[in-house]
Amino acid sequence: MTGPDALGLSYCGPAPQPLEVWASWNLDPVLLAAFALATSLFMWRARATPHQKGAFFGAQGVLLVAFVSPLCALSVALFSARIGHHMLMVAVAAPLLAYALPRAVPGRWLTAAGLLHMVILWMWHAPPAYGWAVTGVASYWLMEITLLASATVFWSAALARRAEAPAVILALILTMAQMGLLAALITFAQQPLFSAHFATTQAFGLTPLEDQQLAGLIMWAPGALPYFAAVIWLAVRWLKGLENDEAMAWRG
DSSP, X not given: OOSOOTTSOOTTOSOXXXXXXXXXXXXXXXXXXXXXXXXXXXXXXXXXXXXXXXXXXXXXXXXXXXXXXXXXXXXXXXXXXXXXXXXXXXXXXXXXXXXXXXXXXXXXXXXXXXXXXXXXHHHHTSHHHHHHXXXXXXXHHHHHHHHHHHHHHHHHHHHHTTTSHHHHHHHHHHHXXXXXXXXXXXXXXXXXXXXXXXXXXXXXXXXXXXXXXXXHHHHHTGXXXXXXXXXXXXXHHHHHHHHHHHHHHXXX
16 A cells, blocks of 8 residues: 555555455555655764664664554554554654653653643544544644654653652653553443444454453553553662662761
8 A cells, every 4th residue: 555545544544354454564655765764864863872773773663563564554444453553652662762862851841741641642542533533644644743752752751860760650650540541441431432443343353342442451451561661670770779879878
């Protein structure tokens, strides 16, 4: 596929049938050129360490899965695939980009960045806004770019402030909590809410409500894992620092 359908469908095209999914790669030349340009600019402008380069190319790989692989087309058929797509962006690609790119977001912005990310996440997963976003090209990219950008800003602020482990741990826990609440609302809704997928889930053996419940579970569990891993890593570093400080105090 090379772009949006002429009838005004989502950027990823019409919903595929199950046997068509693995052939539904998005080879949009504009998108591929954007990936190539981003890579060239990073290699040209960034004075990156090997770890930062690895993080950048890891993020590029995740975004290629999200936008070029058949996941893009599958997300037109299944809300659960769309949520998986979004979790790859905000919970995997965004922290990798935040680590790879220069620290452009001061740590003092952590609270504001967390609130911005929360508002954008909830806004785009409200049924009216979601329905509008997935039925047009400009609206689709507005949703995708704002989700990725707000998540990257949040993770960048968290990394900039990581020396203050308790504050960052609290911000990460609150982010997990609000994401968990949104996931619970999606999972336990008594009726399907996302009309864009009402006619496309049955081919995959799911009712719209079952697809929606699966989407909520994906957001609830796999989506929270990177945040939980960051909390554990920060907590371990913080406790080790306290132990080292205590040991040095005893020696003194």
